[in-house]
Amino acid sequence: MKLTLLRLVVTALIVGTLVACSTPPAPSPSAPGDLPATRPTAPMALPGDTGPLPPPLSQPKSRWTPVRWAELPGFTEDALHEAWNAWIKSCERPVAPFTALCSEVRQLSIASGDEQRAWMMARLQPYRVETTDGNPDGLLTAYYEPLMDAARQPGNGFNVPIYRTPAGFGARRPWYTRQQIETLPEAQAALQGRAIAWLRDPVESMVLHIQGSGRLRVMEPDGSTSLVRVAYAGTNDQPYGSIGRWLLDQGYTRDATWPGIRAWLAANPQRTNELMWTNPRYVFFKEEPLAGMDAAFGPKGAQGVPLTPGRSIAVDRQSIPYGTPVWLASSGPQVQLSRLVLAQDTGSAILGAVRADYFTGWGQEAGDIAGRLKQNLRLWVLWPR
Template sequence: MAACSTPSVPPSVTPVPETPASKPAPAIKKPSVVWTKISDNQLPTDWQMESTLQAWQLGCKSLSLQEKWKALCAVNVAELEKPDWWKANFDIFQVSDGEGKDSGMLTGYYEPFLNGATQRSAKFAYPVYGVPTDLLTLDMATVYPDLKGARIRARLDGRKVVPYWSREEIELGKLPANTPVLAWVDDPVALFFLQVQGSGRIKLADGKQLRLGYADQNGYTYQSIGRELIKRGELTLDQASMQGIQAWAKRNPDKLQELLNTNPSYVFFRQLPTSNEGPIGSLNVPLTAGYSIAVDVRSVPLGTPVLIDTVIPNEKAPVKRLVMAQDTGGAIKGAVRADLFTGLGDAAGQVAGKMRQPLKYWVFWPKSAALPDGVVTTPAN
């Protein structure tokens, strides 16, 4: 935040007051997201719903605490398998941005495996940090209600509140000495992508696993290292997948840390109980492979059913699938933007790493429920 001041007018100059005619016309602020109500016969047909029920029921562990979802979450399981039930119980809106653009982008993320240990060694030299003891979270809405949802990560420097350490500063050893280290891993690129994914599992030498989930972040905006490599001419757009970046890192070990530092964002983790369920998303429920998406909550509230129309690598036909908005991500910003959770392990990573697909989607909102704050709606055509 920067302070600003109005310079004083020199005594020899008489200010000329603005008249209505001299004032510029006020700019019309366009909405960032628009929901346009449609009839159910305007939806794509032949939905994929193989794991829709599972994702919905897991989401209801959290959603059923809210009045608008309570009755819907109590419905008989057999009803949920029918597209007609969803059409009858929800108002349906196509999502677009303030410019009227109803197409966007779908990417993918997954839960990776990393090799690691609980003690540092020459092989396992890269720390996976828990939340630092000096990390502060400032909820700006407590002072400025208009900033609802805005949180600043900071630390104390004497009596001053200052921004938290950036990735480069963390790599230089600025974290407090008592910052918890949950594990040590053998690959700095794998650790970087663990932070991008937000969860993962560490395979230990004795065969056991540590399951890690997102705990907090240092407050900086995520910057894509793939986009940075494209800008530098090191990779083309087609090459800038997760696999392409990993290959570049192997060819350029001396340039790697400088590249990673161009993304100042840094993620801290917490240990979770080991289970066969997916990682815990922002809705605080396990994610379902292929049927949970991360969204920008300014566009789609968490828990909302979403019908996506897209193409997924390795699938021959276009995908029209009813999924659930159950997670968020630092890079997931915009009206028509989503990140599809593809599952656990290398095979899921191969799909997620290649995914940069065109996307349209429709949100299903409980009938008679108040619409989300900040969303502009337009009637059906």
């Protein structure tokens, strides 16, 4: 479809959308406790959104209830162009039924926010995501890509390895535990020569293993420094154990944040291995170049496309399929969010109907946000009509 024809699709709705932009939206909650436990009264429809609603849809872990666009908090205010790059990334690995819309999504990358909004109203139907028994409330957390100093060779304080997948990986599942990897000669033999780089701090290594990818400022043997990404390549298939939860359960600390964990280790350095070995799971990585446009995006998520800071989320794929545009609303002590995001990733802890992990980007500031964010959530999937 030519861009001129595409604009005809949205022209009928543009005027109504502009009128809607001058109308104050329904107030969004100011704190997690303000989210009503019961289903809200249906809001007044935006101009152009007056047709009959379709029937509800079902997923293995969720129920989707059709709603009017006016129910989406902040729909008329979001800077949609910020999400469009994430949407175009999803179109690199399109999934049905969004494949047919991707040519229009790409053409609209240079459209105005009002044109993008009108196109969404013409082409998509919002559905509120609920549990199978009708609860629309859920949990939002966040994740990020840590940025760490590393060295190609061990020494000078760099003594914690980051490994590629071991030789013969896959022949033995589950593979050795974290403790066995660090102590058994046969495990060490399989990892001989497989180190990508070396970190200074075992806590940094654990952060990297939990986040699943990271950026490294690597000191090369010739003294130069390079910036690379280490991306998730696999695990030893052992169960995950939270080192923070272990400290809490043992009564060793009341602060299971990363600063709290570091403080406990500073007071008990001889117990570092004991603490780290409470998490049997071990992650292996692969090295990827990080230059040009690659540096402007995060690692590839489970959909197979690079993540966009602030616009990509991880979901339970039995509730929301990969590649789905989602309206996210979360209001709490850390952030206030009402925006368009794309479901492009998943995670072992991201389970449930109304559950999302929000990708905040990379570096210290992104890590600070991700480490604190845990608050109420509502989601609406935007599904083709």
